[in-house]
Amino acid sequence: MKDINGDKLKLTQHYFRHIFTTYALKGGMKIHDVAEILGHKSIYMTETYDHTLEEKQEVIKGILSGDVPVSTSNKTVLESIEGEDNPFKGKTIDQVDKMRRNLKIELLPHGICLHHPMRGEPCAQDGVCIGCNYFIASSRHLPIYERRLQRVNEELDKNSNEKSIYSTKLRYQKGQLEKYVFDIQEKLAQRGFQESLNQVAGAKHDD
The missing domain is CATH 1.10.10 (Arc Repressor Mutant, subunit A)
Structure with a gap:
């Protein structure tokens, strides 16, 4: 080189x-x-x-502070992130990262895992994140869920008459992925609508 x-x-x-x-x-x-x-x-x-750590820290801050719409099957975590008492809200990137380390939260290429390997406990789903109660899906990773859902649907079309374990797992993944995709798309649409209302209100105030 x-x-x-x-x-x-x-x-x-x-x-x-x-x-x-x-x-x-x-x-x-x-x-x-x-x-x-x-x-x-x-x-x-x-x-x-x-050497992508700084970029990851920004992603983690956005997700945990509630700035980025998320979806998860863990209602308690969802309420904490979306609520006014979110402990990560208003914190700097460094502060969020310190809290993330203490809580053993791991950033994955397709979301966040609350079950960090440093806990020393076995993974409840043996590495399968989709549908896991510890997994948080974010709008930053929405294209990944959409592509994966498309591939799952294509596989199900090929095996539509099968009642195998493989097809059962695919149908389970489809249900979970649809939940993530539809939930995040709805939250993004609501956020976009609210931002539009705020712009209109701001324009009227300036007039």
């Missing part, structure tokens, strides 16, 4: 560990799996290898 001047880069093994970690996490690999591959005893050590 060469730099912008055409000179050869002096790359070390450590450099490639950083590249691997960043792209593995960005591509969807869970952090505890990356930590195991790298031989890290602490997930916090693995996080220092992730």
Whole structure:
């Protein structure tokens, strides 16, 4: 590899560990799996290898503070995020990140997991997030849910007459994905409508 001047880069093994970690996490690999591959005893050590961390912290702040519409089967969590007493509301990115670390909340490529591997407890759904009570779906990841729902529907069309375990799982995923998609789309529409009303009210006030 060469730099912008055409000179050869002096790359070390450590450099490639950083590249691997960043792209593995960005591509969807869970952090505890990356930590195991790298031989890290602490997930916090693995996080220092992730050079998209600042971007992720902004996403986490938006979701947890209620600035980004979310959907989840956990009514208690939903009420906390959407309520006026949201403990993350009004906090800075650094403050939210400290709270997130203390609460062991993990950002995934398709949402947020409240069951961080640092808890040392087994995953209730063996890594299957869709429909999990610990999973929070966000509008930031809506295109992912829409594409996945499309693929699930295509698979169900191919296996419409089957009563296999595979088809049963697909139908379950379809139901959960539809809930996330419709719920988030409705909240985005409501937010857009409210913003339009506020603009109209602001324009009348200026007149």
